[in-house]
Amino acid sequence: MNAPVMPKVANKLKSTRMAGKLVNDYWEMVWRAKEEGKLVCWYEGSSINPFLEAADIVWVHGEAYSAMLAARHQEGPAQAAAEERGYLRELCSYARTHLGCAVNNQRHRNGSDSAFADVPADEDISAKLPAPDMIISAYAYCSTGQQWDEMTSRLFGKKIPIFNVSIPWIWASGKDAGYLRGQEWEETSRYVARQLEEMVKFIEERTGKPYPWDRLRELMRNVKRASELRLEAMGMCTATPAPATLFDWSVSIAPINQLPCTTDIVDYFTNVRDEVAERVRTGEGAVPREKYRLFFDGIMNWNKLGWLAEKFARYDAAVVAGRYTHMAFWQEPDLIDPDDPVMGMGQNYLICPNNHSSPILIDLIMGLCEKYQVDGIVFHATRTCRAFTNPMFMIAEQATSRLGIQTTMFEGDVADESFYKDELLNTRVEAMLEAIDSRRLATA
Numbered sequence: 001m002n003a004p005v006m007p008k009v010a011n012k013l014k015s016t017r018m019a020g021k022l023v024n025d026y027w028e029m030v031w032r033a034k035e036e037g038k039l040v041c042w043y044e045g046s047s048i049n050p051f052l053e054a055a056d057i058v059w060v061h062g063e064a065y066s067a068m069l070a071a072r073h074q075e076g077p078a079q080a081a082a083e084e085r086g087y088l089r090e091l092c093s094y095a096r097t098h099l100g101c102a103v104n105n106q107r108h109r110n111g112s113d114s115a116f117a118d119v120p121a122d123e124d125i126s127a128k129l130p131a132p133d134m135i136i137s138a139y140a141y142c143s144t145g146q147q148w149d150e151m152t153s154r155l156f157g158k159k160i161p162i163f164n165v166s167i168p169w170i171w172a173s174g175k176d177a178g179y180l181r182g183q184e185w186e187e188t189s190r191y192v193a194r195q196l197e198e199m200v201k202f203i204e205e206r207t208g209k210p211y212p213w214d215r216l217r218e219l220m221r222n223v224k225r226a227s228e229l230r231l232e233a234m235g236m237c238t239a240t241p242a243p244a245t246l247f248d249w250s251v252s253i254a255p256i257n258q259l260p261c262t263t264d265i266v267d268y269f270t271n272v273r274d275e276v277a278e279r280v281r282t283g284e285g286a287v288p289r290e291k292y293r294l295f296f297d298g299i300m301n302w303n304k305l306g307w308l309a310e311k312f313a314r315y316d317a318a319v320v321a322g323r324y325t326h327m328a329f330w331q332e333p334d335l336i337d338p339d340d341p342v343m344g345m346g347q348n349y350l351i352c353p354n355n356h357s358s359p360i361l362i363d364l365i366m367g368l369c370e371k372y373q374v375d376g377i378v379f380h381a382t383r384t385c386r387a388f389t390n391p392m393f394m395i396a397e398q399a400t401s402r403l404g405i406q407t408t409m410f411e412g413d414v415a416d417e418s419f420y421k422d423e424l425l426n427t428r429v430e431a432m433l434e435a436i437d438s439r440r441l442a443t444a
Contacts, residue, residue: 192346241285298380
């Protein structure tokens with residue numbers, strides 16, 4: 001007997017459907033890069049893609065490819081290849097999936113080194129990723145990033161040139177330290193900017209051409225405007241009911257983070273902003289019967305993006321903001337001067353959500369919780385991402401002591417759904433919502 005089909009509840013933004021086409025067009029461009037004689041750069045972490053796009057280099061963002069495979073439930077062949085090669089399941093599943101793509105790339109081009117067939121199945125898109133001509137490592141906050149690039153280099157026989165950009169942790173230990181201020185901030189900003197200038201020389205060596213700075217300035221005008229529109233739309237979600245949720249903003253990560261920086265991303269976020277504004281005007285909510293407002297702390301579980309959107313909507317819970325979506329991806333467009341963009345780009349790389357000391361990180365999250373008037377925080381303890389999970393208990397303690405709001409935690413992962421337990425999430429979320437109800441009754 002078939003299980004009954006539950007009607008959809010989450011009222012997702014219609015304008016985000018455009019993201020799917022943009023994402024598909026981008027990956028089609030990546031897959032045909034070699035046929036078109038393009039240089040290909042693999043990188044992870046910071047959004048250095050505008051530097052590459054300006055130089056007509058095709059870029060492959062490791063986390064983005066792994067997330068795309070997971071969202072399509074096509075991560076299996078890459079993860080199997082990585083595990084067969086010896087990479088443990090506890091390794092960052094972004095890295096494990098991407099390294100599995102490298103293994104499959106080599107296996108299908110150089111002959112099988114295992115029991116796997118050396119001809120990829122039609123549905124195995126992990127093997128379609130073009131081999132890199134260069135690797136740029138510009139990873140903030142996470143030691144896995146540098147090792148990920150080193151392992152990639154080894155898989156390609158240590159023949160791929162690498163350029164490393166060091167992005168220091170923001171300790172904020174000086175008396176003048178704070179978010180975007182103080183001696184440490186000024187010094188690390190200049191330090192990263194100098195390295196980006198050197199990175200451009202590395203790119204020039206690879207292309208054999210002078211770097212097209214005017215093209216970079218043009219692209220960064222689009223990035224700056226797209227970021228402004230995105231933040232404007234997010235800010236409108238302080239309205240009740242919230243016109244959009246974290247799941248809409250998760251769909252919108254690719255357009256702001258790694259898609260081509262053409263006017264398409266400006267058009268995309270203009271449409272999103274306009275739809276959000278219209279919903280605010282008419283009182284249309286992303287969750288039709290919004291009863292709770294929640295903050296989501298953790299990277300998205302890409303295998304279950306739509307599924308989680310439906311789950312929270314069925315609880316009448318609008319997940320209005322999150323650390324991953326609201327504290328990353330060109331989140332400070334005012335720092336970017338399109339006529340002289342390098343410093344502002346480096347500063348945005350520095351302020352990703354895991355690169356701050358705990359006092360700054362916690363202050364920023366508490367500020368978002370107050371801004372969006374949330375009733376509680378749901379922590380997604382990402383099994384293979386210790387960098388994101390480490391401060392969660394401190395954040396939870398501060399949320400309770402400073403704001404008096406409820407919190408709960410469940411375990412999952414970014415690209416490996418085997419770590420996720422549905423019953424655990426159900427039990428913990430339901431307990432938190434009951435506690436919120438009890439508190440409301442007590443204070444009524």
